[in-house]
Amino acid sequence: MVVKTLVESSYSGMFKFTPEEGSSFYIRKEYLPEGLFDKIDVGVEFDEEQVDLLMDAGLTCAVELKAVGYLARAEQSRFGLTRKLIEKKYDKKYVEAALTYLEGRGYLSDLRFATAWLNTRKINHFEGRSRLAAELASRGIARDVAGKALDEFFSENDEDEICRKAYEKLSKSKSGEKLTAALMRAGFSLKQIKIISEN
Template structure:
């Protein structure tokens, strides 16, 4: 709905963002003051935050925490952001589960990392633990962690890293020591 103030610019709002004013009360020539006026302005701010969030979502998949930071940097208030992102999540335009799956598949292209590192990277982005677990379980059903570890191990050997540096590198990249040891033995039999 488009709202035009007598002495100000016009703006849009979505009725779900209204807390006090009923949509049928907003008619041509209607006047609002105090709490009702504030409610309409807040609904307009929520709609503006929603539109900016959609701009970001149209460019690439986003996650809630990152999108919140981007919107705050653009000057939107926390209340408007929360309401807008709740709406977008309800419409499935914003989905941290989907983001986690897509992020893992994109990350796999240029990085050879184990479960622990990937889990920590997603947690740092504010993705919920249950979403991380689901995404990682799905990811490692389709991608063998052993093969990823071997890829990283071969990279270390190609760059002539010592065994100690290789192990440290692979541990830092989230592989379990047992997997690293097994990969080292398997690599030795390939030679």
């Protein structure tokens, strides 16, 4: 493969690589082995092994651009975004490389996703910490990250008040042990439920 042009794109640090023959593709220095990017110049010819490395970088850039499209619409978790990209038939190794890069640059953040998810969830659900922690875990959020997001969430939202709202909603259709069981499934402690039910 012989280099025809290498031009920086509008997307920071990403370059459009055009060979003498074949289609153009995007590459990023971070996706190439040390030193290979610096060898790229007009007229330079690359051997088969180097071409494979350039193509790998190109495929990783394609994944990165797709991932950024999802992130532009809404916060994503690494777990959820990985699943979406693999469903789109992208190779796992390119997905991992692209998402690690995006995490390193702060474009992808499980903590931001968890915080956004909690704030959206509270609109239609009245749930306690343990239920919310389980829901975040099912979305691939690590326990320590979920803990931070929950600490922040409950510093702004009174869990006892949420429990009271859940009690008011559920008590319309349930009572006694069934009501208690439903509130415990919603993530509230027996102690919280007892205090709310006695007031």
